[in-house]
Structure formats: structure tokens, C-alpha cells
Amino acid sequence: MKHTRIYLYSFLVLLFSGCSHQLSQQQFYVFGTLVGVSIWGLPTQQANEAINVITKDLHLMHHQWHAWNPSPLTDLNQAIAAGQMGTLPDPVVLQKAKNFYTQSDGLFNPAIGQLINLWGFHQDDLSDNQALPSPEKIADLVALSPNMDDIDIEGNHISSHNRAVQLDFGAFAKGYAIDLAMNKLRQLGVQNAIINAGGNLKIIGQKGEAPWVIGIRHPSGTGILAAVAVSGEESVITSGNYERFREYQGVRYSHIIDPRNGMPAQGLTSVTVIARSGALADAASTALTIAGLKHWHRIARQMGIKYVMLVDEAGTVYVNPKMAERVQFPSDKKPRIIVSAPLN
Numbered sequence: 001m002k003h004t005r006i007y008l009y010s011f012l013v014l015l016f017s018g019c020s021h022q023l024s025q026q027q028f029y030v031f032g033t034l035v036g037v038s039i040w041g042l043p044t045q046q047a048n049e050a051i052n053v054i055t056k057d058l059h060l061m062h063h064q065w066h067a068w069n070p071s072p073l074t075d076l077n078q079a080i081a082a083g084q085m086g087t088l089p090d091p092v093v094l095q096k097a098k099n100f101y102t103q104s105d106g107l108f109n110p111a112i113g114q115l116i117n118l119w120g121f122h123q124d125d126l127s128d129n130q131a132l133p134s135p136e137k138i139a140d141l142v143a144l145s146p147n148m149d150d151i152d153i154e155g156n157h158i159s160s161h162n163r164a165v166q167l168d169f170g171a172f173a174k175g176y177a178i179d180l181a182m183n184k185l186r187q188l189g190v191q192n193a194i195i196n197a198g199g200n201l202k203i204i205g206q207k208g209e210a211p212w213v214i215g216i217r218h219p220s221g222t223g224i225l226a227a228v229a230v231s232g233e234e235s236v237i238t239s240g241n242y243e244r245f246r247e248y249q250g251v252r253y254s255h256i257i258d259p260r261n262g263m264p265a266q267g268l269t270s271v272t273v274i275a276r277s278g279a280l281a282d283a284a285s286t287a288l289t290i291a292g293l294k295h296w297h298r299i300a301r302q303m304g305i306k307y308v309m310l311v312d313e314a315g316t317v318y319v320n321p322k323m324a325e326r327v328q329f330p331s332d333k334k335p336r337i338i339v340s341a342p343l344n
Contacts, residue, residue, distance in 0.1 A: 004006035013047060016147055020263070021131065022040055022041050022208065022266075023038060023039070023040055023106075023207075024038070024039045024040075024042065024047035024048060024051070025037065025038045025039075026043050026048065026051045026055070028055055029198075030055075030058045030059050030062050030122065030196065031058070031061075031062050031173065031174050031197055032198075032263045033174075033197060033198030034198060035058065035195070035196065035197045035198070036195075036196040037051045037054065037055075037190065037193065037194070037195050038193060038196075038205075038217075039051065039190055039193045040192040040193065040205070040207050040208065041042075041191070041192050041207060041208070042189070042190065046078075047058045047190070049188075050185055050188040050190050050267075051143070051190070053184060053188060054181040054185060054195075055186055056323065057180065057181055058177055058181055058197075061173070061177045061180065062177075062300050064089050064090065065093070065169045065173050067113060067116075067122060067167075067168040067169070068117070070088070070125065071097065072088055072233050073167060076088050076167065077165075077166045077167055078115065079158075079159075080158075080159070080160045080165050080166070080167075081162060081163050081166070082163075082302045083163055083217075085157050085158065085159040086101050086157075086158050086159070087156050087157060087158060088158055090155070091153055091155070091230075092170060093155055093176060094151060094153055094167075095153060095179070096172075096176065096279055096283075097110045097148055097167075097169065097283075098148045098149075098153075099150035100153060100172065100211070100279075100280070100283040100284075100287070100303070101147065101149070101305045102107055102148075103302050103304075104283070104287035104291075104302065104303060105188070105299065106150060106259060106260075106331065107258075107259070107260075107286075107287040107290040107291055107299060107303070108171060108172070108283045108284075108287040109146075109147055109148060109167055109259040110148065110167055110168055110170075110171060110172070111147050111148050111150060111151070111165045111166070111167060111240050111259075112141075112146055112147075112166070112257060112259045112262075113137070113146075113165075113166030113167055113168035113169070114129055114146065114164060115141050115142070115257050115259070115262050115322070116140050116168050116170070116255070116257055116342070118137060118138065118141060119132075119133060119246070119253065119255075119263075119264065119296060120133075120246055121170075121244065121246070121255045122168075122216075126244065126245070126246055127248075129247070129248055130246065131248065132248055132253070134238065136238070138261075138262035138263070139262070141164065141262060142260070142262040144162065144164035144261075145162070145164075146162055146164040146165040146166065147162075147259070147339075150162035150165050151165065151167075161328070165203070165291060167203065170255075171281040171282065171286040172279050172283040172284060172286065173238055173282075174197040174198065174200040174278075175200055175202075175235065175277075175278035175279045175280070175281055175282025176278060176279035176282070177197065177267070178195045178197055178200060178201075178235065178278045179202065179235075179277060179278045179279055180196055180204040181202075182195060182204055182233075182278075185296040186204065190204070191204065191205045192204060192205030193205065194212055199217060199237075199238050200206060200235075200237050200238075200278065200282060201235065201236045201237070202233075202234070202235040202236075202278045203230050203231070203233070203234055203235075203236075204232070204233050205231070205232075206231040206232075208261060210232035211229040211230055212229070212230050212231060212307075213227055213228075213229050213230075213287075214227065214228050214229075214236050215227050216228065216231055216236070216238060216272050216309070216327070216341050217238065217240075217270075219240050219241075219269035219270035219311045223310070223333075224330070225270070225317075225329070225335070226309070226327040226328060226329045226330075227316075227327070227328050228274070228326050228327050228328070229326070232276070233276055234273065234274055234275060234276060235275055235276065235278035235280075235281045235282075236272065236273075236274050236281070237272070237273050237274075237275075237278065237281035237282045237284075237285050238270060238272040238273075238285060239256060239257075239270070239271050239272065239282075239286050239289050240269055240270040240271070240287035240289075241254035241256070241264075241265075241269055241270075243263075254266075254289075256289050256290065257288055258290045265289050265290045265292075266292075266313075267292045267293060267312060267313065268288075268289050268292060268293070268311065268312055268313075269307075269309075269311050269312065269313055270311040271272075271285045271289045271296075271308070271309070271310050272285065272308070272309040272310075273285045273288065273300075273305055273307065273308055274306070274307035274323070274326075275304075275305060275306070275307070279312075280303065280304070280305075281305075283303075284299075284300065284303045284305050284308075287299050287303065288300060288305075288308065288310065292300065293310070293312065293318065296308070296310060296318075297320075297340055297341065297343070298308045300320070300343055300344055301344070304344065306320075306322055306343055306344060307322055307323040307324055307326065308319070308320050308343070309323050309327060311335075315327075315335055315336070316335065316336045316337075316338060317335045317336065317337045317338070318338045318339075318340060319337065319338075319339055319340065320339070320341075320342060320343045321339055321340070321341050321342050322342070322343070323340075324337070
């Protein structure tokens with residue numbers, strides 16, 4: 001699956017070709033994906049030094065929030081399982097997760113790490129044909145109802161009365177990480193940049209006199225579905241069942257787990273959210289994937305989202321009016337588009 005992530009970044013590079021004298025770029029691997037950083041309008045040495053700083057920061061965040069390799073997060077999960085108090089270097093990430101949990105009616109729920117592990121997603125290699133978990137084991141974990149309201153935060157000390165809670169920040173870690181990394185770039189004097197973490201993008205400023213133009217990958221995993229121009233400070237986050245999944249007996253199972261029934265989300269193949277905050281956009285794209293066509297509009301309003309694009313299994317695209325004004329589709333491959341009621 002890595003080659004599809006690289007493709008999106010390559011698309012961005014192609015968009016910027018012909019102006020390399022003002023564009024500095026680096027790529028590196030972290031958070032289980034290829035990360036690309038592009039800085040416009042600074043001397044090459046200054047831009048590269050800034051990228052080197054956030055490279056170290058992102059590797060540190062990856063270590064701190066890793067859900068299965070030894071990390072401060074796994075230490076905290078072990079403490080919770082033992083009924084003890086634990087710590088986390090950045091408790092703000094937990095408070096954000098609690099807020100998003102409430103705003104999404106619990107559809108965004110990073111406390112279901114045991115369910116995610118049960119489905120076999122706590123490992124890097126998903127190529128094997130691993131058998132599905134039994135309905136009984138799924139039902140047992142769902143009945144324990146691990147959720148973010150079970151988490152108590154007192155300064156840097158964290159505890160939970162529910163020992164079934166196992167934290168997994170995979171549903172919004174990259175979005176929050178690119179927020180922090182972009183804040184650091186600003187502190188280092190960068191005014192125009194893109195960070196692309198495996199299709200989770202955040203931009204500041206613009207590309208010279210023009211906005212940045214972002215390609216949104218097709219849910220099939222190949223090609224570009226649409227493009228959108230962004231400037232100022234915006235994050236463009238897409239969640240889909242093509243990013244991380246398991247296949248068993250020819251059926252694809254998404255890594256996005258519905259906490260209500262313990263099953264992989266179905267119905268939508270791709271959800272794209274644009275918001276200033278990468279953490280919010282990342283969490284919302286997960287929540288809306290689980291909400292599905294019936295409830296996405298309500299959840300998006302509750303989370304304060306203004307721009308949404310969804311793609312169902314038949315390839316039909318659903319957008320709210322403001323998003324419809326922004327996205328551009330290839331004229332020769334324009335999908336069926338349904339425009340929803342306004343979000344605000």
C-alpha cells in the first residue's frame with residue numbers, strides 16, 4: 001500500500017514543477033507512511049534546516065504515541081489495564097481526543113484499542129490472510145464499552161476506572177502531528193509550506209502568487225478523484241478503506257472500527273474534510289466514515305466542519321454546498337455528485 005501514498009506526493013511535486021528554484025522539498029518515513037515537506041520562498045539551507053527540525057519532532061511524536069511498539073502510550077495502556085495511574089508526555093492529545101469524542105457522539109473513540117488489535121491492525125504487515133475475530137470476542141469487548149469518558153486527567157497523571165480502555169491515537173495522530181509540526185515551522189520563519197503525511201495534508205501561506213493545489217486521491221487507490229485549491233492555513237484530510245485494510249477470502253475490512261458494534265465501517269470508501277486544524281479534520285473524517293450517509297451531516301455540524309466530501313461504494317460523491325464550490329473534478333471522469341443541505 002505504500003506505493004499509493006507515494007503517488008499522491010508525487011502528484012504534488014508535478015504540480016510544482018518548473019518552480020524548483022523557490023521550492024525546497026524533503027521526504028522521510030514516519031508514522032508508518034511517507035511524509036513530504038515542501039517549503040516555498042526561503043533559501044535552500046534555511047528551508048532544509050527547518051525541515052530537519054520537524055523531522056526529529058515527528059519521529060519523537062511517532063514514538064510517544066505508538067500503539068503497539070514499546071512507547072509512553074503502551075506504558076500508559078499497561079497502567080490502565082492494571083488499574084493504576086499512568087502518564088503521557090503530551091496530555092493535551094488526550095484532552096483533544098476527549099473533546100472530539102463528545103462532539104462526534106462517540107463515533108470517534110480512541111479508547112477502543114483492544115478492538116483494533118483484535119482485528120489485527122496492531123502490526124505493520126497486513127499482507128497475511130489472517131482469520132477474522134469471532135463474533136463472541138467482538139461482542140465481549142463492545143459490552144465493556146471502553147470510551148473517552150472513562151479517562152480521568154489530572155495534570156500529567158492519567159487513569160481510568162474501565163480497565164478495558166486501550167488508547168490508540170491512529171485515528172487522528174497524523175492530523176495532530178502536522179498541526180504541531182507546522183507550528184514549529186512558523187516559529188522557524190517559514191510562511192509558505194505543505195506537510196503531507198500519507199495523504200494527510202496541512203498548508204500555510206501559498207505558492208508564490210497562487211494557492212497550493214491539492215490532489216485528492218481516488219478511493220480506488222489509483223489516480224486523482226478531484227483537486228482543491230487551499231491557502232492561508234488549512235488541512236485536507238482523507239480517510240478511506242484503501243489506506244489500511246485487511247482482506248480475508250476476497251473481502252476487504254477497513255481499519256476504521258465502529259465502536260458501537262466492533263465491526264469495520266462500511267458504506268463509504270472515502271471521506272475528505274477540510275478544516276484549519278489537522279487534528280479536527282482527521283478526527284472528523286474518521287467519525288463521518290462511521291456515521292455513514294444517514295448521519296454524517298449531523299455529526300459534521302456538531303464538530304463544526306464546513307467542508308466535506310464523501311464517496312460511497314458505488315462511486316457517488318456527496319458534498320455540502322461550500323465544498324462543491326471548491327472541488328474540481330476531471331472533465332472526462334466526473335462522477336455522479338449529490339449536493340447536501342448546507343452545514344451552517
